[in-house]
Amino acid sequence: MAPNITKYTVPLFFGSTQAFAEKFDVHNDPEKVIIDFQESRVADMSGIEALNKITERYFRAGKQVHLRHLSSDCLKLLKNAEKIIDINIIEDPIYKVAVEI
Numbered sequence: 001m002a003p004n005i006t007k008y009t010v011p012l013f014f015g016s017t018q019a020f021a022e023k024f025d026v027h028n029d030p031e032k033v034i035i036d037f038q039e040s041r042v043a044d045m046s047g048i049e050a051l052n053k054i055t056e057r058y059f060r061a062g063k064q065v066h067l068r069h070l071s072s073d074c075l076k077l078l079k080n081a082e083k084i085i086d087i088n089i090i091e092d093p094i095y096k097v098a099v100e101i
Contacts, residue, residue, distance in 0.1 A: 003032035003066075009039040014046035021050060026057045033058060034090065038069035048081045066090045
């Protein structure tokens with residue numbers, strides 16, 4: 001089954017954690033879920049805690065959660081919080097520009 005990709009488009013911070021949590025249906029989602037932050041970012045520790053709660057719910061259900069398109073400041077914030085959260089981050093590819101030969 002293909003992974004469920006959820007695009008999150010507002011900053012994940014203390015004021016948006018409930019709406020963030022409501023986007024997910026652990027019971028009905030496939031075995032692999034990707035949360036795409038291309039148009040968003042994790043803004044504070046409340047956002048990290050929301051990610052932690054979601055990943056724990058999926059883990060207990062035997063499912064995986066991956067994060068994609070995190071900005072460098074989000075990666076730094078998550079790295080600083082790695083003692084309280086364990087998440088899978090999909091590394092963004094390095095895109096190269098084709099040049100005419």
